[in-house]
Amino acid sequence: MALRKRSRPPRQPRPARRLPQALIIGVRKCGTRALLEMLYLHPMVQKASGEVHFFDRDENYALGLEWYRSKMPLSFKGQITIEKSPSYFVTPEVPERVRAMNSSVRLLLIVREPVTRAISDYTQLRSRATPSAPALQLPGHPVPDAAKPFEHLAISPDGSINIAYRPIAISLYHAYLHRWLEVFPREQILVVNGDLLIEDPVPQLRRIEKFLGLEHKIGRKNFYFNETKGFYCLRNDTTDKCLRETKGRKHPRVDPAVVTKLRKFFIQHNQRFYDLIGEDLGWPE
Numbered sequence: 001m002a003l004r005k006r007s008r009p010p011r012q013p014r015p016a017r018r019l020p021q022a023l024i025i026g027v028r029k030c031g032t033r034a035l036l037e038m039l040y041l042h043p044m045v046q047k048a049s050g051e052v053h054f055f056d057r058d059e060n061y062a063l064g065l066e067w068y069r070s071k072m073p074l075s076f077k078g079q080i081t082i083e084k085s086p087s088y089f090v091t092p093e094v095p096e097r098v099r100a101m102n103s104s105v106r107l108l109l110i111v112r113e114p115v116t117r118a119i120s121d122y123t124q125l126r127s128r129a130t131p132s133a134p135a136l137q138l139p140g141h142p143v144p145d146a147a148k149p150f151e152h153l154a155i156s157p158d159g160s161i162n163i164a165y166r167p168i169a170i171s172l173y174h175a176y177l178h179r180w181l182e183v184f185p186r187e188q189i190l191v192v193n194g195d196l197l198i199e200d201p202v203p204q205l206r207r208i209e210k211f212l213g214l215e216h217k218i219g220r221k222n223f224y225f226n227e228t229k230g231f232y233c234l235r236n237d238t239t240d241k242c243l244r245e246t247k248g249r250k251h252p253r254v255d256p257a258v259v260t261k262l263r264k265f266f267i268q269h270n271q272r273f274y275d276l277i278g279e280d281l282g283w284p285e
């Protein structure tokens, strides 16, 4: 007796949680959130909602890849899952751990002019320490770092640049990038110019779509400039939003002589970064 073949109903694509195929590794305060939200305008992109800190925090890393996967959004086959945790860039163990997960993962590194980034970092630290008003100074207590003027933190009393100050240290991009380049080929890291992303996101996103192997989908229709915020806001069929007020903060005025001094200090460091990436980003000197 001939067996009758049972015809199967066509398979419905089922969403699943997948490990990220692309990571935004940093740099903090360079537009990492803006970049993730902008990429999420693309129909083939899914994003992890928060910063997962899997590779940089030992207690999370110890939970293993299945834990990491559980933090990922549902995605369909062919979609790209992206996660961003800016501290990945500066944490020594991370490049090797990322490679162990997926040696062909695509890495996005967004940078800004380093002095602007340092001031942005200071502004964030200060706002966290002093949510609404300047810190109350209790008699006999030292002034907390975040309540000091940027100039006093970035420049030591002897007039030298205080490279131990975190916002300055993190702007020394070459000091961290070289570790990544010991583990990943240069072509696997796309350096995104965060200052250009602020000015005009579409051309930057085109480059990124290409790098991620995505069809060009994000265009002018997805952005409008919000005069009050002073930044582009995002829209597609399901979204119409500006980034939160913690993104695009007003920076305090910094003594121009200090800015000039810092810019001068960064010249040689920026050059080392340009040498590593094989591109001159033209930051002011």
Ligand code: A3P
Pocket: 027, 028, 029, 030, 031, 032, 033, 034, 086, 119, 120, 121, 123, 197, 198, 231, 232, 233, 243, 246, 247, 248, 249, 250
């Ligand atoms: P400022 O708040 O100092 O201006 P991150 O998300 O990595 O913390 O970066 C924050 C920075 O993203 C902001 O720093 C802001 O300059 C930048 N940014 C880029 N595009 C933006 C946008 N469309 N809206 C708001 N901020 C944006």
